[in-house]
Amino acid sequence: MMRQITAHTKLAALLGNPVGHSVSPILHNRLSELLDADMAYAAFPVEENALGDALRGAWALGFSGMNVTVPHKRAVMEFLKEVDEDALRIGAVNTIVRREDGFYGYNTDMPGLYRAVMEEGIRLNDAKAIVLGAGGASRACTHMLGKYGAAEVFVLNRSLEKAEALVKELAGLYPETKWSALPIGAWETLPGEGYLCFQATSVGLSPNTEVSPIEEEAFYDRLRFAFDCIFNPVETKFMKYAKKAGAKTANGLKMLLYQGILAYELWTGLTVPEEITGQVLTSLKEAMGLS
Numbered sequence: 054m055m056r057q058i059t060a061h062t063k064l065a066a067l068l069g070n071p072v073g074h075s076v077s078p079i080l081h082n083r084l085s086e087l088l089d090a091d092m093a094y095a096a097f098p099v100e101e102n103a104l105g106d107a108l109r110g111a112w113a114l115g116f117s118g119m120n121v122t123v124p125h126k127r128a129v130m131e132f133l134k135e136v137d138e139d140a141l142r143i144g145a146v147n148t149i150v151r152r153e154d155g156f157y158g159y160n161t162d163m164p165g166l167y168r169a170v171m172e173e174g175i176r177l178n179d180a181k182a183i184v185l186g187a188g189g190a191s192r193a194c195t196h197m198l199g200k201y202g203a204a205e206v207f208v209l210n211r212s213l214e215k216a217e218a219l220v221k222e223l224a225g226l227y228p229e230t231k232w233s234a235l236p237i238g239a240w241e242t243l244p245g246e247g248y249l250c251f252q253a254t255s256v257g258l259s260p261n262t263e264v265s266p267i268e269e270e271a272f273y274d275r276l277r278f279a280f281d282c283i284f285n286p287v288e289t290k291f292m293k294y295a296k297k298a299g300a301k302t303a304n305g306l307k308m309l310l311y312q313g314i315l316a317y318e319l320w321t322g323l324t325v326p327e328e329i330t331g332q333v334l335t336s337l338k339e340a341m342g343l344s
Contacts (some may be wrong), residue, residue: 054131055094056093058088058093059091060294061091062093063090063091063117063179063320063321064092064094064117065081065093065094065116065119065120065320066116066119067119067120068125068129069099069121069124069125070098071083071098072098072122075096075122077313078094078096079336079340080309080336080337081094084313084329084333085334087324087329088321090321090323092321093118094226094228098127101124104129104132105198108129108156116322117151117152118150119149120147120316121324126146126147126189127144127145130156132156133157133158134152134154135157136161137159137160139164139200142226143192145162146158146190147160147161147316148161148315148316149270150319150320151320159319161299162193163310164312164315165307165308165309165310165311165312165315166194166282166311167201169305169307170280173301173303175278175301177197177198178202179202180204180249181206181245181248182199182205182206182250183240183249183250183276184207184209184251184253185210185237185250185266186210186254186266187210187212187215187218187219188215188254190253191219191254192219193253193282194253194280194282198228198251199226199230200227200314202229202230204230204231205230205231205233207233207234207321208220209236209237210237213234213235216235217234220233221289229307229342234303236307238341241272246274246276247275248275248278249258250276250279250280250300251281251282252279252281252282252291254266255280257286257289264287265294267294270297270298272292272294273294273322276295277301279303280302280304280305281304281305282304282308284341285341304340306334306343310330310337314333317330
């Protein structure tokens with residue numbers, strides 16, 4: 054039976070542009086259904102010049118919280134009462150929580166990624182890692198590696214200048230990790246093997262599934278773990294190459310799931326038990342045709 058929205062229903066939403074492809078409403082409304090929580094979640098396309106108006110409107114309407122996606126993750130910070138330390142470091146907010154005196158900003162992408170990686174049995178402390186890409190998704194990956202004590206991280210990107218700018222920023226925040234930037238075509242200069250590799254570009258995303266950021270199979274011999282932030286397709290060409298080379302692989306679906314659960318817990322004060330987490334994951338897979 055469909056839950057009825059009343060004057061007592063707590064409201065949450067996704068703000069971004071575009072949002073039509075998002076599965077966040079499925080994730081959060083399924084959580085409310087399973088937890089018997091009176092909360093409803095919707096997605097709203099918001100133009101960049103209307104972001105402040107959207108936040109003020111959400112406050113006036115009593116919204117409990119919001120998720121924020123591209124292109125607003127950085128711009129939204131100026132409209133918030135306070136921003137969590139991790140979100141400040143990462144330079145992006147993806148979750149907003151209502152407090153008595155205003156909206157507060159958090160980043161659940163990075164801890165969501167960390168939980169997904171930990172479930173694969175991967176140790177980050179003292180690890181050496183490669184991050185492919187220097188955009189938004191790579192920020193979650195690199196900040197996670199710095200926060201949890203990776204020994205050495207190489208950021209590979211088509212634009213070396215962008216990778217160098219990111220590495221300079223990270224070196225100031227996490228000085229105990231050794232940071233290096235390389236053009237993506239210079240992977241052969243990477244020393245040794247046994248790397249954790251995080252694929253944080255959009256290369257290989259459906260429908261363009263027959264490409265990988267690095268096509269040379271010799272690259273994958275250097276990896277022991279390959280994580281692709283993409284989750285559609287379930288197994289990207291990047292992951293296929295890595296699996297063929299003997300590396301453990303994982304996609305970004307659980308990162309999506311866990312960042313959403315962390316946001317939901319911040320809004321409601323509830324704790325989502327493992328059995329419900331599994332049911333929501335199943336619902337996401339079914340909705341995306343991934344089951």
